[in-house]
Amino acid sequence: MTGSEVPHSFRLAYVPGVTPTKWVRIWNERLPDIPLTLVQVSPTEAFGALRGGSADAGFVRLPVDRTDLSAIPLYTETTVVVIPKDHLVAAVEEITTADLSDEIVLHPLDDTLDWEKLPGRPAIERPATTADAIELVAAGIGVLVVPQSLARLHHRKDLTYRPVTDAPESRVALSWPQVETTPDLVEEFIGIVRGRTVNSTRGRGPTPPQPKTKRAHAGGAAKRKPTAGGKSGGKAGGKNPRGGSASPKGAKSSKTAKRGKPPRRP
Structure with a gap:
């Protein structure tokens, strides 16, 4: 873009x-x-x-x-019933819709739950909004079943809520x-x-790859290129740190190959 x-x-x-x-x-x-x-x-x-x-x-x-x-x-979301703090339902941890059979259950026009049949007894009029229904609950005119987030949004000190285990969920x-x-x-x-990372292929664009750095060999020494004749480019004579030949293990040096017993004089 x-x-x-x-x-x-x-x-x-x-x-x-x-x-x-x-x-x-x-x-x-x-x-x-x-x-x-x-x-x-x-x-x-x-x-x-x-x-x-x-x-x-x-x-x-x-x-x-x-x-x-x-x-x-x-x-x-969990569905809850909003009730006054001194309501009988406040004494239990959770309820079912059957427990609301004797209650006036408010049904605001902006209700977000998909009810097949509203529990309890209907109010004479439907409140216009959930906020209006909360005010009626505080006045003791009924109870309200809503998603838990809405109960928290409209929290009041004189009200509380309890989960309704078999109510529709939002x-x-x-x-x-x-x-x-x-x-x-x-x-x-x-x-x-969806939780994609910033480097996701479907995101704004992956972070460009960083250049690779050459890793040092064991002991921290850099690899030396062999010089002509197969000797290492280290100290003169191509000796290793132990004082031996730099030739591969098992190979004889040229000096050793020429050395032998001196000839007898006639």
Whole structure:
């Protein structure tokens, strides 16, 4: 990508409850020249933001319409019931939906859980948002079943929550518009979310290989090239450190070959 083609920023949408901090930090380390702009959207606005171009990619909750959007499922959240701290359910570690049969279970319009049948008794009216439903729970008008991240997001000192073991679960995914060629920056962010290293072949580009250095031989001595006649280029006479010949082991020297008994005089 040339300098003129680099966008001014990468726009990342995210729905309430998702914390993109870790991925944003990695992005800033790897691409400090391209700012990442966070765009907070409601669950109902998330897909419109991706289709309308106000976000390049986004953390959303499944299901995703795969007709024009791609998605990578990331993780599944625990489902909990939000209750007042003095509620009977607060005395146990976890419950089932059957334990809520006598409770008014609030069902906000922005609910992210795919219920076949809502447990408990329905409220007269549906709250507009999860935040509104939290206020009603604090007022003692019912309980609320939500993904754990939303219970933490709307934490209050007078409320607590407990896992609901058989409730529907919410799955978080990374989604982006389907196009013939995925933009480079979207590919970069997909790689970060999937845990690719900076040197991945699908990343921004591998680090060029470093030149190899010549390793010294054992003892730290550099290898010497043999001189003419097969002798080492070391000390005169080609002797090794022990004072012997530099010739290969088992080979006789030329001096030794000529030496013999002197001839007898007649």
